[in-house]
Amino acid sequence: MQLTVGPNQFFWKADAWSDFYDQMATAPVERVVLGELVCSKRLPFYQDRIPGAIETLLEAGKEVAVTSLALVTLKRERKLTAELADAGVEVEVNDLTTLAYLPKDVPFSVGPLVNVYNEGTLGWLADRGATRICLPPELPLESVTALAAEGAARGVAIEVWGHGRLPLAISGRCYHARLHKRTKDNCQFACEDDPDGLSVRTLEDQPFLAMNGVQTLSDSCASMANQLEALEKAGVTALRLSPQTGDFARVCQAWRDRIDGTLDAAALSAELETLSGGMRLSDGFLTGARGADWSRAKEGEPA
Amino acid sequence: MVMEIVCPAGTPASLRAAVKAGAHTVYCGFADETNARNFPGLNFDRDEMREGVKFAHDHGAQVLVAINTYPRAGAEAIWHRAVADAEKCGVDAVILADVGLLAYAAKHHPGLRRHLSVQAAAANADMLNFYASEFGVKRVVLPRVLSVPEIAAINAETAVETEVFVFGGLCVMAEGRCSLSSYATGLSPNMNGVCSPASHVEYHDDHGALSAKLGGFTIHKVGADEPAPYPTLCKGCFSAGDASGHLFEDPVSLNAEKLIPQLAKAGVTALKIEGRQRSRSYVAQVVRNFRAAVEAQAAGRPMPEGMLAQLTEGQAATAGAYKKIWR
Known part of the structure; x- marks a missing residue:
């Protein structure tokens, strides 16, 4: 099982951003996807750091890809998307718009925000040049199994969301701006204050979701800690780890130890809860009754 | 040109009511997981669809069938059958979202007109043109994340017809991108x-x-x-x-009736009303009002004022993303 570090979903200060990718150069992962996924307004703050980070990661022997935006609407965003291929590394498509700009003979990968729910879509993408697909986190194990088999038959590596707050929705509206009674055009970058997203709680104070600008995430940290064997058996190629603040290199190491067999599921879960500042874990999309569920819930906790 | 009114029909009775009330076009779905309003007691079996299409055609109206969920891995045949049956029933177009299903329909049912569902959230002109060139899509239902000037800009760059929601439930997230x-x-x-x-x-x-x-x-x-x-x-x-x-959205519903002249000017072909789960009397009333509005617009008469206030009673109305400040 390989490990991929997905694109950072949050808005980090440029120095923190650079430090993170310096650390990833020595982290025990095979692949790193970077670039702006959520909001094009954030990009100018760190865009000039991207080529250097790519170079560092390539020199360290990592596979590197650059992500498209999740939702491309503005003229400026279309131009940015069209220029992605110029980065000199593989493009990860997270909005199908990207395919309108990629020449037909250029291989690409597909991120978790593209709707790949079935063999027909996987096959169409493979014919178009997809070599790797990270499946939507919403999929149950039966679908993952069917798609991993189809991927193997078509020569497409299949990746699954392994760790991190789940990307649940993307909108035209910025919720961080709305929270501060601003419009998106005058957001004043409110999302920068929440480098792991801002927890959204129910009126009964139950942690539920997290807002991140135009994106809505789960409050829980999804984790395939208990599902590794099932995913290996299904033929899944890689797990995606989604960046968060704190010691993320240690998060990567814990996952590597779990894959290598030196850390069991319970020990990994305990380690991840510590490293994630007590965040609740979930894996319900894969095997539970609902996405928020956790397969090892203790009695009295949400299942 | 009179803008086309596209009306929901959750049942055969609603379809007839919508057609009689002046709908140019009715959209509906089969009674299973292939459509995005898979509610108990709603939608059409194959015989009802065939009869509904005949009724609509006899009255000069069209029928579109939404097959706009994402087919389940290992079970795509259910969705393939829905497309084939829609064609057999004589429908005027299918409304699809999934890339695999679009490719399938284009290959196996080339004569069946294809619309792109709002569930595909195609939000810029390049994307519309891409769906047209790859899958022969003739019309795109635009996601509810765009402002009127953005819709106008899209129409200036594409020959694909656009359809926009004007009334009813309002998704605040990009459709088809929300779990x-x-x-x-x-x-x-x-x-x-x-x-x-x-x-x-x-x-x-x-x-x-x-x-x-x-x-x-x-x-x-x-x-x-x-x-x-x-x-x-x-x-x-x-x-x-x-x-x-209400951190994401107030409990509002969409009402863009006042924007009809601007949407016409923006090059929009068709106006869509949400609500296949609504009663036939609701559907008939909304259809009558919107039909009157587009006729007035085409004739250069002023828009009828506040015509649908009673239907949004108890729920505030919004023009949603059509006004940029919504964001």
């Missing part, structure tokens, strides 16, 4: 054709306050004498930081 519902309940629009399903709703009397829960998560809380709104997840009341309230 909030399955996070809370296990059931989603993309996979199951439902959002915030009634099967997972519970109301609790909580010391005189009524709380509405979805999948165990409290979405609303109101006083005992207040009307309890349905717990649609993105229109719920939550807290974050120091604030609490």
Whole structure:
């Protein structure tokens, strides 16, 4: 099982951003996807750091890809998307718009925000040049199994969301701006204050979701800690780890130890809860009754 | 040119009511997981579809069939059959979202007109042109994330027809890109054709306050004498930081009737009304009003004023993303 570090979903200060990718150069992962996924307004703050980070990661022997935006609407965003291929590394498509700009003979990968729910879509993408697909986190194990088999038959590596707050929705509206009674055009970058997203709680104070600008995430940290064997058996190629603040290199190491067999599921879960500042874990999309569920819930906790 | 009114029909009775009330076009779905309004007691079996198409055609109206969920891996045949049956029933177009299903329909049913569902959230002109060139898509239902000037800009750059929502329920997230519902309940629009399903709703009397829960998560809380709104997840009341309230969207519904002249000027072909789950009398009333409005618009007469106020009563109306400030 390989490990991929997905694109950072949050808005980090440029120095923190650079430090993170310096650390990833020595982290025990095979692949790193970077670039702006959520909001094009954030990009100018760190865009000039991207080529250097790519170079560092390539020199360290990592596979590197650059992500498209999740939702491309503005003229400026279309131009940015069209220029992605110029980065000199593989493009990860997270909005199908990207395919309108990629020449037909250029291989690409597909991120978790593209709707790949079935063999027909996987096959169409493979014919178009997809070599790797990270499946939507919403999929149950039966679908993952069917798609991993189809991927193997078509020569497409299949990746699954392994760790991190789940990307649940993307909108035209910025919720961080709305929270501060601003419009998106005058957001004043409110999302920068929440480098792991801002927890959204129910009126009964139950942690539920997290807002991140135009994106809505789960409050829980999804984790395939208990599902590794099932995913290996299904033929899944890689797990995606989604960046968060704190010691993320240690998060990567814990996952590597779990894959290598030196850390069991319970020990990994305990380690991840510590490293994630007590965040609740979930894996319900894969095997539970609902996405928020956790397969090892203790009695009295949400299942 | 009179703009086309595209009306919902959850049942054969609604279809007939919509056609009689002046709908140019009616859209509906088969009674299974292939469409995004997969509610109990709703939608059409194959015989009803055939008869509905005949009724509409006899009255000069068209029928579109939404097959707009994302086919389940290992079960695509169900969706393939729906496309084939729609063609056999003589429908005027199918409304699809999934890339694999579009490719299938283009290959196996080339003569069947294809529209792109709002569930595909194609939000810029390059994307519309891409779906047209790859899959022969003739019309795109635009996602509810765009402002009127952005819609005008899209139409200036594409020959693909555009259809926009003007009335009814309002998604605040990009459609087809949202799994909030399955996070809370296990059931989603993309996979199951439902959002915030009634099967997972519970109301609790909580010391005189009524709380509405979805999948165990409290979405609303109101006083005992207040009307309890349905717990649609993105229109719920939550807290974050120091604030609490409707953090994503107020419990509003869309009403863009006043924007009809601007949408016409923006090059929009068709106006879509949401609500296959609504009663036939509701559908008929909305259709009559919108038909009158587009006729007035085409004739250069002023728009009828506030015609649908009574139908949004108890629920505030919004022009949504069509006004840029909504964002």
